[in-house]
Amino acid sequence: MFNADAFPARVDKTDVRHVETLTSALRALDHEYGGGSCRDACVALLRWANPLLDTGPPGQVVRRLQVAIADLHNLAGWASFDMGLLESAHLHFGRAMGLARASGNSALEANIHYRMGRVHLHYELAEDALASFQRGLPIAQASGSTLAVSILHANEAWAFAKMGAERQALRQFARAQDEFERSAAEDAPPWARFFDFADLVSIGGMVHTELARTCDVKYARSAIPLLTRAISSGGEDASRSQSFRLAALAVNYLVQNEAEQAGEVGRQAIELSGPIRSARTRDRMRPLKQEAERLRGNAAADELAARLGKFMTASQGAA
Numbered sequence: 001m002f003n004a005d006a007f008p009a010r011v012d013k014t015d016v017r018h019v020e021t022l023t024s025a026l027r028a029l030d031h032e033y034g035g036g037s038c039r040d041a042c043v044a045l046l047r048w049a050n051p052l053l054d055t056g057p058p059g060q061v062v063r064r065l066q067v068a069i070a071d072l073h074n075l076a077g078w079a080s081f082d083m084g085l086l087e088s089a090h091l092h093f094g095r096a097m098g099l100a101r102a103s104g105n106s107a108l109e110a111n112i113h114y115r116m117g118r119v120h121l122h123y124e125l126a127e128d129a130l131a132s133f134q135r136g137l138p139i140a141q142a143s144g145s146t147l148a149v150s151i152l153h154a155n156e157a158w159a160f161a162k163m164g165a166e167r168q169a170l171r172q173f174a175r176a177q178d179e180f181e182r183s184a185a186e187d188a189p190p191w192a193r194f195f196d197f198a199d200l201v202s203i204g205g206m207v208h209t210e211l212a213r214t215c216d217v218k219y220a221r222s223a224i225p226l227l228t229r230a231i232s233s234g235g236e237d238a239s240r241s242q243s244f245r246l247a248a249l250a251v252n253y254l255v256q257n258e259a260e261q262a263g264e265v266g267r268q269a270i271e272l273s274g275p276i277r278s279a280r281t282r283d284r285m286r287p288l289k290q291e292a293e294r295l296r297g298n299a300a301a302d303e304l305a306a307r308l309g310k311f312m313t314a315s316q317g318a319a
Helices: 013-032 038-054 059-082 086-103 106-124 126-143 146-162 167-186 195-216 219-233 237-253 259-273 279-283 287-294 299-312
Strands: none
Touching: 013 059, 013 237, 038 059, 038 279, 059 086, 059 106, 059 279, 086 106, 086 287, 086 299, 106 126, 106 146, 126 146, 126 195, 126 287, 146 167, 146 195, 195 219, 195 237, 219 237, 237 259, 237 279, 259 299
């Protein structure tokens, strides 16, 4: 698809737009169908795009190209993470960070810190995740992007909730909400456009879900309406995000010992996740399976645990 030997002798705006347009299309595929739907194409495009960095003297076009390729590496890192390819993810994030810094784009640099933190968060390394988010915050603030600041505060809250730090989690999520409201007039860059109202509310639901598991089951009562609202607000092109929300919603029903309701929602999560090429969708079912197994002997919980076991060992989505 991309011939690495066919790059121009001198880069121009058309080449940069080509990278930007294809990256946007690949990001849409990742968002709906998972990292496995776009990772190989990201890598192929990078083979064509990276040599362009050596075809012109420093200037506005080259800086824009640095941002475009940094964004593409950022996406390749995220898609690799989604497929469970951690070494590849870290390599792409490192390359993205270097180019973002070279271009002077602090908003993108902050976004890379966010994504690296999410890798730690996924693997239950909450303190490492928190450190990544906190490293990104002053960079986001310096960029002037309140949306970037909101993203990092929201994810700080999630990390604190995983650590059982109730007050800090609630405080940071409140800050995220304030910054999100202030960001309404911003023209969000492509790497941050995913963070809409549904995503903000969804992370609020995740925060309360973690607090229900680490601090007090009362938080399940507040998590359920937040996740329900996020699900109803989520777009049709956000299958992976919707599967995460449904799985977390089912967890909260199980925390409240409402196994039949959890079973129905869990079934929806499994059906939606089936076609998605993502190892992460399987991983995110693990807390749901744990909660279902906690209610062993309940027919609905046992059926859900069996469904989840079969789904999580399926080859679809595995790296």
